[in-house]
Amino acid sequence: MAGMSDTPRPIAAVLDWRWLWHAARVALVSAYLIGGVQKFMDFPSAIAEQAHFGLEPAALWAAAAIAVELIGSVLVIANRFVWLGAGALGVLTLVAMLAANDFWHMSGHDRFMALNAFFEHLGLIAGLVLVSIISRRTHRA
Structure with missing residues (x-):
């Protein structure tokens, strides 16, 4: 990647940093990791969250x-198995964004906030x- 002429050298140096690929993967899934630990540590609240969004059986x-x-x-x-982990997280995110960000049923400020959250989650997917694409390509190379 460093050989691409449209990438300035300082940026290429950062992108070629040995640990960046790992750090980016950790950052990408950090909210899921923290959320999973929090739900595990407080299972009654995790159940209440699912029930709040109408997902039954909540447990x-x-x-x-x-x-x-x-x-x-x-x-x-x-x-x-990045395709599996990322795919599962993507499906979970899709379910969550449809359940929690139903902007099509809202108006005003609530609609604005839900619409933004919906598309933020779409970007996360x-x-x-x-x-998954990058992992597959690097494993094939």
């Missing part, structure tokens, strides 16, 4: 969210797709 949804957040994050961080 099953909470357990599934914890498993996906923790296992998916570890797979992405470890750079193993795109990041998970991109990390």
